[in-house]
Amino acid sequence: MKLKTRIAVIICKVSGALLRKMGRGGTNLPGKLALKIDKNILGELSQSVKVTVVTGTNGKTTTSRMIEQAFSDAGFRYFSNKSGANLLTGIIAVFAQYCSLSGKCRYTHALIECDEAAFRKASEFLPVECLVVNNIFRDQLDRYGEITHTLNAIREGITHIPDAVLCLNADCSLTASLAEKIPNRVVWFGVNVPIYTHAAHELSDAPYCIHCKTEYQYDYVTYGHLGGFHCPNCGYGRKTPSIAVTQILTAGADASDIVLDICGREYDVHVNLPGGYNIYNAAAAAAAAHVAGIDDETAVSALGQFECGFGRAEQFTLGKAQARMMLVKNPAGFNQVINLIAHDEGSYKLAFLLNDRFADGTDISWIWDVDFEALAEQQERFTQILVSGVRADDMALRLKYAGFRTDRLEVVREYETLLDRVGADETPAFLMPTYTAMFDLRNEISRHTDIKAFYE
Ligand SMILES: [Zn+2]
Structure with a gap:
């Protein structure tokens, strides 16, 4: 050498x-x-x-x-x-x-x-x-x-x-x-x-x-x-x-x-x-x-x-609810998550977390290519529709145009509040964060519960 x-x-x-x-x-x-x-x-x-x-x-x-x-x-x-x-x-x-x-x-x-x-x-x-x-x-x-x-x-x-x-x-x-x-x-x-x-x-x-x-x-x-x-x-x-x-x-x-x-x-x-x-x-x-x-x-x-990959489909308990976290980073990947939810007939809470930092992609116009319409058609089965992240307002606007009723969309800026809402009852939740939102969310979650076992 x-x-x-x-x-x-x-x-x-x-x-x-x-x-x-x-x-x-x-x-x-x-x-x-x-x-x-x-x-x-x-x-x-x-x-x-x-x-x-x-x-x-x-x-x-x-x-x-x-x-x-x-x-x-x-x-x-x-x-x-x-x-x-x-x-x-x-x-x-x-x-x-x-x-x-x-x-x-x-x-x-x-x-x-x-x-x-x-x-x-x-x-x-x-x-x-x-x-x-x-x-x-x-x-x-x-x-x-x-x-x-x-x-x-x-x-x-x-x-x-x-x-x-x-x-x-x-x-x-x-x-x-x-x-x-x-x-x-x-x-x-x-x-x-x-x-x-x-x-x-x-x-x-x-x-x-x-x-x-x-x-x-x-x-x-x-x-x-x-x-x-x-x-x-x-x-x-x-x-x-x-x-x-x-x-x-x-x-x-x-x-x-x-x-x-x-x-x-x-x-x-x-x-x-x-x-x-x-x-x-x-x-x-x-x-x-x-x-x-x-x-x-x-x-x-x-x-x-094989056990779940880091952030790809982590499952954990938040308060009374089971939650799944699915990383979303581009239209094709997001559509796959939507497909999964759309083909499951259960009742769920949904949380969309959109950031626009470098690792997420600073241009968020890609959300307009995601098929949120497929979820909007079934919105009655979602007990809560929570929107968060740096660009929460843009995400809420996108969901509104997809056909979600505005009175059903809740923008929650604090992750702590968001997690409390998710954990308040037993309805399971899908959390869909972009890359940096996933890290922020995990930090907040680890303050609430010991979830290390799920991604180590
Ligand atoms: Zn050809």
């Missing part, structure tokens, strides 16, 4: 430890310092490690945790960037953390959840064995600009890793286009059947053929622009996935039961999280486990044992 790499590792470890001691963990500083000393530090530290990278717009964290469960059950010696440090500097800090002072990594596998933009950079250095691309949706408008930027960032990253196996979502016309003109082996995953009996009226992020701009035709839609697509003009269309969900047995409010075909063998799989998007995450995780050489039985049982 080169001297400068060793120095960079020491600086990274020491500054990381100091910052944690000062209660300022999770900054990018240690990775930045290390990168200043050795530009190729990530390449040096990762050279003997088999790296699985998960990228795409929605579901990265949940898919990563599912893969992690499979790695753990298979007895792999692995590490991951669990804390959501998914920028290049964060990834460097994680590799530094898991290697010895001399720069030797003690683990055989790494599981890295990676932002699309960070993937483009990290792929120059990481010996990626497997790349999982879940899906590509339009994210907050101002964060990556056009959807094609996201796609091109991933496409460019793939050119750095010709030996990697790609696990691609066959049902996403944008993601599937990544397979063109590359030498990589591709393992397709997808869902062969509709997930919901009636799909929400969602705007498609990709209605037109990526090659010839003709409108796609669909045999079925699972959600958003995902499904059995084909272009009637140029013939571009869905590939048959080798990891395929062939039946949806149940899709409940807590979990789904599906039949998953893994290269010709069918397995009944219990997915321990609700919603159609988690069925995709499970298929993606099964594909990654397959590429890593984990036997199907282990991979399938890992999906059933």
